[in-house]
Amino acid sequence: MYVMDTPYGSEALPVWERPEPRPRAAPVALSRARIAATAIRLADEHGLDNLSVRKIAKELGVGPMRLYDYVLNRSELLDLMIDDVHAGIAEAGRRAEADWRATVLAIARATRAAALEHEWFADLLGGRPHLGPHALAIGEATAAAFSQAPGVRGIEDLQRVLGAFNAFLAGAIRREVTERRTTRATGTDEAAFQKSLGPYLTRMLATGRYPTVARLVIDGAHLNPEETFNHNLATIVDGLTPTT
Structure with missing residues (x-):
């Protein structure tokens, strides 16, 4: 050794x-x-x-x-696998424009794409930080980009912004991957699942106790996952880095 x-x-x-x-x-x-x-x-x-x-x-x-x-051991094997996936994400960050926001968005989108290609990767997001060379490169690129953002004035601001950003990224990606797996396992997508509970929901919403949920069920659309991710990503990034 x-x-x-x-x-x-x-x-x-x-x-x-x-x-x-x-x-x-x-x-x-x-x-x-x-x-x-x-x-x-x-x-x-x-x-x-x-x-x-x-x-x-x-x-x-x-x-x-x-x-x-x-x-x-198996742990070292996972370390190699994770860093191999991070290599592609790091490349996307390097190809991004010089603008800090474009870099952050590119890294986030590449992370989502990697998790959709390698669903097991989503299971390993959100825990302890990955510290392989390519993962460190992504961490450096993300932190360096956010450090240039408006409203990020010191190390504590940067820590909070990175924490919130990474929490959104892990949560959004894991939820999407979980839904894909559930659809495969059950043969029923989210829309069909909701439809199967239609009579029950109709009875519950008719009580008038859930008016906002009723609006979401009746008027809400089935949103495209990629468009939803990109919209929410932009909202999070812009909200974390206010100009005033």
């Missing part, structure tokens, strides 16, 4: 800082990038709950112990 001496004693190096094992051609050439790509594909197909080092090894045609030369 690779360790580093620090003022607090020796500590194990995280997977991103450890050198790759010496390449071996037989029976299969491996790398952390190849292992992560295979793990992502399996997670996309079967979900995180069904992902294991043994299954990845079988897919790669090697013994499970061979993979432990590259990752010490």
Whole structure:
């Protein structure tokens, strides 16, 4: 195991800082990038709950112990997978215009797109921060952008803005992914689910106790998820960074 001496004693190096094992051609050439790509594909197909080092090894045609030369455990495997997804998000942030707002919106939209492509990624949003190199690059780009926004005058303002922004992003994305999964599992989308409860809702709303809910049910439209996300994202960003 690779360790580093620090003022607090020796500590194990995280997977991103450890050198790759010496390449071996037989029976299969491996790398952390190849292992992560295979793990992502399996997670996309079967979900995180069904992902294991043994299954990845079988897919790669090697013994499970061979993979432990590259990752010490499942947690490190997830770290590699998460940072691989963050690489694409970071690229979207780099391609954004120089304007701070455009950068923030681009990163948020790329995060949503990544979660819709890799639904398991949504399950890992909103917890402890991800600290891989690409995740750190996104964090830096987002923080640097918001630090240029009107109304963000110091580090405490920046902390609050980032907290609220990340909470919106995780909540909005996880809700959308949950609805997609529920639709697949039940064969019933949100509109059909609401329609199935139509008689019950009609009786309850007729009592007059829920007038605002009645307006939403009767007059409200079934909104497009992408348009809703973009509208709410802009509202949140602009509300967090008032010009006065």
